[in-house]
Amino acid sequence: MINPNIFRAYDIRGFYPQEINEQVALSVGYALAVFLQKKYQRTNLTLVVGRDGRNSSSELSLAAVKGMLGAGVKVIDVGLVPTPLFYFGVWHYGFDGGIYVTASHNPSQYNGFKLVQKDSRLIAAKTGIDEVRVLSLQSEKKEQDFSSLKWENYTQKEVMADYIHFVLQDYDLPSIKPFSLTVDCGNGAMSVLMPSFLSNIPGSFHTLFCEIDGSFPNHLPDPSQKDNLHQLIQLVQNTKSDLGVAFDGDGDRVGFVDERGEVISSNLVSAFLVKTLARKDDVIVYNLMMSRIVSDTAQMVGARALMTRVGFTFVKEQAIAANAILGAETSGHYCLQNNHFCEAPLFVWLTILEQMCKTGKKASELFAEFQKYQYEGPFSFEVHNKEKILQRLEQKYSNGKVSHLDGLRVDFDDWWFNVRPSNTENFLRCVIEAKDRETLQEKKKEIISIIELNAS
Known part of the structure; x- marks a missing residue:
């Protein structure tokens, strides 16, 4: 039986296999397809499936595919990729929605699903997750027949090259100084993208845990907690790196460490992004747990700062509604208008490097002006x-x-x-x-x- 409590305000999440398993994935995949068919009033949809590197994600992804095929839609499988790349795969190619298998920054015993509609807009509390829950429970009770699926409607698609091109296209890479950088992928999904991405960036690199391991043996995949950054801090200090970067399990959260090994808080990163990206009359969105330095900086550049509830879903929804230049949260999520309001950790990283070059400042110096409170x-x-x-x-x-x-x-x-x-x-x-x-x-x-x- 599906536990209704796995359906949360902004995703589906629970213990594997007690709460999240192949039968649940089958029902959720089917329910998502039916929900979107009703929403868009047509049956011939094309949905995307992707997954992180957890040990159970491959099986759950396949089960979700079967559920979607059972509803009569076409399915594009982008494989094991970070969440931002999955979002890109939905909106960039104009597909109708999709499902990404992940439990984000949670420990390895968890798994779950992030659901999106067209333009990679999240299916959350106010945008349909309750309807998906009801449809999932109904599908389980009806015991839908998934024995005769049209596998000709299933295809795999490589999207990494297009995504990396999209990320890099607005940056003058030859002008970026060849910094010494340390990167911690936390054994998460960003590991599959990092070699190709780093090959385009000037500099020398020291990598930590950039191999997929769904058991997360080295530390929890959550860069918002300093306890998970000790190895990164030590390597930054030992290698005299200019900047350290860390990602969470599905690659949509990012954390930073300066050249001294000091953690750069998301409050300071957000204020930096406001100063760098926002202009007069722009809008920025932040949650109510964030420092006053974020709104102070917005006021300084003539932008309008909108405060939201905690939870990146609320930040993103408000950013879309206000056509904001930036949405930011204490957890290390940053969405940008020029990234279709999806999480943009690589853009944030490159923007920091770009400003270090333009100003000639070290990372610690770049963020020092925001340490007001x-x-x-x-x-x-x-x-x-x-x-x-x-x-x-x-x-x-x-x-x-x-x-x-x-x-x-x-x-x-x-x-x-x-x-x-x-x-x-x-x-x-x-x-x-x-x-x-x-x-x-x-x-x-x-x-x-x-x-x-x-x-x-």
Whole structure:
């Protein structure tokens, strides 16, 4: 039986094989095809399938193909590729949607699916994932017959060369200084693209874990957590590299380390991108956990900054609706208007290298101007009365600017905080930022005291 709880606000995810298995993939593939046939009011669709390098992804991908073929659509298989390349395969060639098998940055025991429609627009909470869930459950109950499939409607397609050309076309590569670069693919899907990509970039390269291994034996595939960057930091320092780069399991998140081995936070990367890419009257989108430096920088260049809920689906949807130049999130997701509002980790990397060349600055110097505030989080608290704690915090800080966009955010002139309840667990997650370390520590102590006092 399909567990309905695997259908989340922005994807499908669970343990393999208990929750995500071949039967689930078959039903989801079929349901996606039927959903899009109804949406576009025609049956002759062409859908794309891709996958990451997890040990179960190949079998799940094949099962999803069978489900889609069973609905009577054509299927293009782009194989084992990073998520941004899968998105490119859907929108660049004008296909009708698709399914990508991945559990993103989660540990190896997980797997799941990302679903897209035309133009690689995500199928999420407000765009159809509930309908796909219902269709998947109905398909399982009806026991659809998938024994007589039209395999002539299935083809494989190589898209890597076209994608790399697309990424590189706006950069003057001969003008980029031959830097020393260290790259950590985390044994994830970016491993298959990296040799071809690096062959086009001037410089010398040191690679870490750029071989597919779906068990992720070296570290978790999540570059937003410093614990997963220790080997990258050490190699950057040992090789005196100019920049370190790390990717998550499916290659849509990216993290950076400067020449000193210091992690460059996504707040600083986002502010840098705003300054570099945005112009007067442009729009940028960021989530409410991000530093004020992002909106400050937007104001400096004359752009408009729109704040969204946490979750890259919300960032991307708002970026599309506002035709934003950039969408950014603390997790290391960055979507760009010129990349069809899809995640663009390679564009971000190349933009940093380009600006290092133009300015003559080291990576640490390039980002130093954005280190204006003291920022901490997110840190988590296990509690059993989330709403009560949020009420207590709001009462305590009611003289600030209060927002309920996502949990509770309160802004003051010299500091702000956000506390968000988990939708599925008894946790509160908090970030706090202040103009100086003393204020940050004082307010952090206050907030923790209120949470702990009301935790039980």
